[in-house]
Amino acid sequence: MRYNIGIDIGSTCAKTIVLDENKNILHRLLQPTGWSSVETAEAIREKLTQLGVDWDRAAVVATGYGRISVPYADKCVTEITCHGRGACHIFGSEDLTVIDIGGQDTKLICVDDSVVKDFIMNDKCSAGTGRFLEIMANTLAVKPEELCSLAAHGGGVSISSMCTVFAESEVISLIGRGEKKENIAFGVVDSIVKKVSTQAGRLNLKDSKVCLTGGLCEFDYLRQRLEKTLGISVEACPDARYAGAIGAALSAAAIRK
């Protein structure tokens, strides 16, 4: 049997997927990236060995911002290409738009006939990313997923600062004023949705299917709000946070060995 391995080393989490030759998922690994991508890559290799991966019959593609830190990878492919490829596989479509809200960046990727046609990346600032949500959740002393569930019951608050640091002080002063947690949470999610929608306005979303990938894909309230603001249905599924790794594993399958 051949092992097609995709390793996606993101800013917060490292995702690994092993596919067999029929593109069935054999293993999924998820771990924090930690401070050293190289060590993470090494830990992944050990784990895979324990799981019985035969390295003589394996092909490895690395992706994500730590892609160059995987010394045993046969190839590096950017996360843009991998997310596009992975999403097509997961959502069973050749034409779609991927919204990937990652730890430190947000990507919008248009795929046509299984090929990436256009993309936009926000990585200069953390507004509208997972990091933003995490910081705000910390300030509110809740977990990110709790923040999203709380937000579903809130309303009426909007956070005007685009900068994470200023937004944080805005949240602190809202807390100081005694604003309800639900309402502040609503404002936080609202700010992410607005930021992502502005970016989406630069791409042509009209007639393609929209899929949410990355760490926030399981936050259903966020998905619903995106759907409402974009005026188009947005799909998500649990494996979508592995989209990059799946895309990488599919690229590994194409490597001749």
Next chain:
Amino acid sequence: MPEIKLPEDFVTYPEARKKAFMALKALKEQGRRVVGIFCTYAPQELIDAADATSVSLCAIGEENIPAAEKVLPKNLCPLIKASYGGAVTDHCPFFYFSDMVLAESTCDGKKKMYEYLDKLKHTHVMQLPPGRDGRGAQEYWRQEVVAAKEDIENFYGITITEEKLREAIKLRNRERKAILDYYEVGRLKPSPISGYELNTVITSNEYAFDIEKKIAFLEKRTAELVEKYHSEYEGKPSRPRILISGCPTHGVIDKVIKRIEELGADVVGFENCCGPREKKDPVDETKDPITALAEKYLRVNCSVMSPNPGRYEALSEQIDDYQVDGVIEVVLMACHTYAIESEAMKQFVTKEKGIPFLSITTDYSTTDQGQIDTRLGAFIELLG
């Protein structure tokens, strides 16, 4: 990662600048006049006709920026900051050796910076009209060419004769042709020269002060490259072919141009001020020289002009002639005119020309290399 192949006698841009500095010092010691310029709009022939050497002050380098930020805002194009920073600290030997500066009111950032520059050294700012089609624009600009000529004359206490101007025009037209021919080597597929070398040689050549020698060098190199194409490249497969557009790229040669080629594509052409933008368009040798110069220099298709239809034509032609697979536009941080034009360029390139387009915004620092690499890498992957 594939190494970029370079000729044995290749000189990097920083090295070329260093060499030029020694050459300029020698010229100065012989009493040669030196006029600093910034932009493609500068009618160099006026300077040549004053028996002066023109030298580019368009600076690069992150190290020049902190000094500039003591005076200029942080949120300003790095080219403007580096140029001012290099001048005010005497880091830029070319500014140091310049007797005066011939500048133009191009973008807001530059023209306001010139007000400060003038405090350091006499800076004559030619007033460009905001568009070339406005009523009276051509005549207005012609007057500005006359004013610039008079200012140089007064500054040096000389007279610029018509004969000298005609000579200068002829020489510069020959130079344009030599540069253009060199660039057009990039039309060959697969390209026998890396875009990194192309960009470096041309920008470095702005510091070749002996124009005749420069022409001879370029002609020889062009012939060698064509020869090399026939013997080594013809009929071989080509990597994806990239056209660069947007702001000047001499400050990001390593960060962007070289990276594109290391990541697996060939940079074959430049639709910016580091490319053949104005080289295709010689000065009319039959007309009155001042009129001919005014007409020529107002045709430069920079985004500071509104509207700027020439850029569409140039892009379109270059995409076809250079058999381009994708366009990468480089916008320098805080350059409004190119940033605004970007959307129109994207629509034009993707819809009218039917090829992919990527715009990246960057500056002279190295902090965003990772993000730039991801964008460039993904774009090259989508080109297949």
